Amino acid sequence: MSKAVDTTLVRAPTPDVAPRRICLLGSTGSIGLSTLDLVARDPQRFQIDTLTANSNVDLLAKQAREFGANLAVVADPAYYGALKDALAGTGIEAAAGPEALNEAAARDTDFVMAAIVGAAGLEPTLTAAKRGTCVALANKECLVSAGTVFLEAVKAADTTLLPVDSEHNAIFQVLERANQDAVEKIILTASGGPFRTWDKDRMAAATPAQAVAHPNWSMGAKISVDSATLMNKGLEVIEAYYLFGVETSQLEVIVHPQSVIHSMVAYSDGSVLAQLGSPDMRTPIAHSMAWPARMAAPSPRLDLAQIAQLTFEAPDLERFPALGLALSALQTGGAAPTILNAANEVGVAAFLAGKIGFLDIAAIVGETMAQGVSQGLAAAPKTLADVLELDRAGRAMADELVQTRRK
DSSP, X not given: OOOSOOOOSOOOOOOOOXXXXXXXXXXXXXXXXXXXXXXXXXXXXEEEEEEEESSOHHHHHHHHHHHTOSEEEESSGGGHHHHHHHTTTSOOEEEESHHHHHHHHTSOOSEEEEOOOSGGGHHHHHHHHTTTOEEEEOOTHHHHHHHHHHHHHHHHHTOEEEEOSHHHHHHHHHOOGGGGGGEEEEEEEEOOOTTTTOOHHHHHTXXXXXXXXXXXXXXXXXXXXXXXHTHHHHHHHHHHHHHHOOOGGGXXXXXXXXXXXXXXXXXXXXXXXXXXXXXXXXXXXXXXXXXXXXXXXXXXXXXXXXXXXXOOBOOOTTTOHHHHHHHHHHHHOTTHHHHHHHHHHXXXXXXXXXXXXXXHHHHHHHHHHHHHHHTTOOSOOOSHHHHHHHHHHHHHHHHHHHHHTOO
């Protein structure tokens, strides 16, 4: 797969003017909650302008009141009345629906935290990127589904794009831009998830509750299931390809159960630089919020003597085929990553709803990708409309496969 866009991750920063006005897309999820926790700890430095959520009106309204937001948006228009009632008398504007979500992303703020999970976050995040602000990217699907389209918008608007995922934020911190040619490989670490030591027979009977019980991280249900299948790491490899300007052969995954080393960069002189920290998302979020400076964060401090051992192992692609499917999609390029992501979102949702088994998720993704090839869905998307159409087609194929595998 060759690069379609030659992009620099970030542009030279402008002087920080406090308070930094924030638009938080996805305020009620795990990233949103951690972001607001940091804002509450440094209110002189940060000011919430806009908050959005999918349907959790009660929490959204509570957050809007607590942080003095100017606008609160619920993505599902069915909840508009409830949000408007909850904010009555506060002076906070209420809005609802996909268009309102895009308008929220287009507001004149200094910083956008893009934390909407899945392909649903693509359009508003792209809207934010097109206006040349600072976008902190916690939504990996933007690059997985629409890598070239998204980066072209970033480049055209001279947008500052900062990675929030712990792995990509770690790479960002140790990647020497002046020595990019000396990078031999980028190594993304994976915890292995809750089923790291399970055999396939045991995984076949895994429940949603077991799959979301991540041993190290506190995350939302969808991302937790992706971690359990190792699809999350596959999506992160695709994201890293677009973010850091390396070839596919320079990307590697290693399982590191302690989740202390978040990623590494190996250089031609034999040096391997790593970023370490406790498994707390407030560390990479704080790094992006304060960049190019740093800020205090309440993350637990590492005690390496207490941890005592850091261990590593190669990923098992036979037990965790989802990772192999993602790596194959990256190599194939074209429409493959978009279809991969669409099918995975359908499969994960079906598993969480109790409709299919855990191992069915990867099986549905693989079958959907094969069907996409047979139907001629090979061309890389060139526009947002292309991305959305491929996403729709992938979901339709995956939905049909779910019906054939229903419990």
